[in-house]
Structures are given as C-alpha cells and as structure tokens.
Amino acid sequence: MRDENEKESCDCAVDADGLKVYLCARVSAYRELARGLAGPEDVVIEVGAAEGHTTGYLARRARRVIAVEKAAQCMQRARERCRAQDNIDWLEVDAHDLDAVRKAVPDGGVDLVFIDIGGSTRQWLALKLAGMYRQMFRPRVLVRPA
Numbered sequence: 001m002r003d004e005n006e007k008e009s010c011d012c013a014v015d016a017d018g019l020k021v022y023l024c025a026r027v028s029a030y031r032e033l034a035r036g037l038a039g040p041e042d043v044v045i046e047v048g049a050a051e052g053h054t055t056g057y058l059a060r061r062a063r064r065v066i067a068v069e070k071a072a073q074c075m076q077r078a079r080e081r082c083r084a085q086d087n088i089d090w091l092e093v094d095a096h097d098l099d100a101v102r103k104a105v106p107d108g109g110v111d112l113v114f115i116d117i118g119g120s121t122r123q124w125l126a127l128k129l130a131g132m133y134r135q136m137f138r139p140r141v142l143v144r145p146a
C-alpha cells in the first residue's frame with residue numbers, strides 16, 4: 001500500500017512505441033514497482049543490482065532475473081542475500097557490455113527492464129543506458145530513477 005509521498009515519487013507514461021516507462025524519485029518506489037510489476041512469466045533485466053534488495057523482490061515474482069552489477073563486492077552480497085532463489089543469472093559486468101547481457105537472455109526475450117546505476121551525476125548515463133536497453137531488448141516496461 002502506498003502513502004501519498006510514495007504516489008508522488010513515481011511517474012508513468014506510455015510512449016509512441018507502446019513502451020511503459022516508470023520514473024521513480026525514490027528507491028522505495030523503485031522497489032515497490034519490483035514487487036508490483038513482475039509476474040510469473042516475466043523475464044527481467046535489472047541493471048545496477050547492488051546488494052540484491054530489488055533483485056530479491058523481482059526473483060520471488062518473475063520467471064527469470066538477469067542481474068547486472070559491475071562491483072564485485074556488491075554482487076557477492078547480492079548473491080548471498082538471494083541464495084534461496086535459483087532463477088537469477090548473475091552478470092558481474094559493466095552494463096554497457098550488451099553482448100554479455102544478450103547472451104543471458106532466453107529465446108522469448110525480455111519483458112521488464114529495471115535500471116538504477118545510482119547517483120545524480122550518473123543520470124545522463126542512466127538515460128543513455130535506458131535507450132540502449134530499450135533498443136536492444138524491446139521490453140514492454142522500463143523502470144528507472146527520475
């Protein structure tokens with residue numbers, strides 16, 4: 001259940017291609033979307049898995065999660081946090097390595113992409129990355145920080 005602040009911390013629009021884009025001002029809203037949007041048939045790419053909080057929410061709901069994180073220490077903690085889940089592909093790579101990510105994607109493609117690489121100075125990078133993931137994987141939903 002969201003409170004008023006939570007409602008205001010997330011914005012959603014459908015663009016001309018039919019892609020649903022959620023912009024989240026807070027990590028709490030981002031994680032709430034992870035709990036609310038993923039379904040049992042969905043394949044999800046999560047960029048910036050960090051210590052696996054959002055990864056866990058996604059993996060408990062989705063069919064498969066491809067968790068991308070470049071920091072080894074974070075990924076180790078994420079793996080530990082999500083050790084009960086056997087539906088996560090852990091990719092310890094830079095998210096710009098689209099080839100590595102593409103190889104982990106099953107035949108049916110990708111349904112949802114969550115991108116949070118953190119930090120306000122990285123927002124333009126996140127925007128560029130979102131464009132790359134959108135073009136390559138053609139998800140139906142994309143979630144990223146505002």
Ligand SMILES: C[S@@+](CC[C@H](N)C(=O)[O-])C[C@H]1O[C@@H](n2cnc3c(N)ncnc32)[C@H](O)[C@@H]1O
Pocket residue numbers: 027030031047048049050051052053054068069070071074093094095096116117118119
């Ligand atoms: C703010 S944290 C993500 C938090 C996460 N959304 C959560 O709910 O816990 C951002 C993460 O993105 C990772 N990151 C930043 N740039 C990246 C890149 N180019 N490729 C992969 N991971 C990246 C950082 O190492 C960091 O762990």
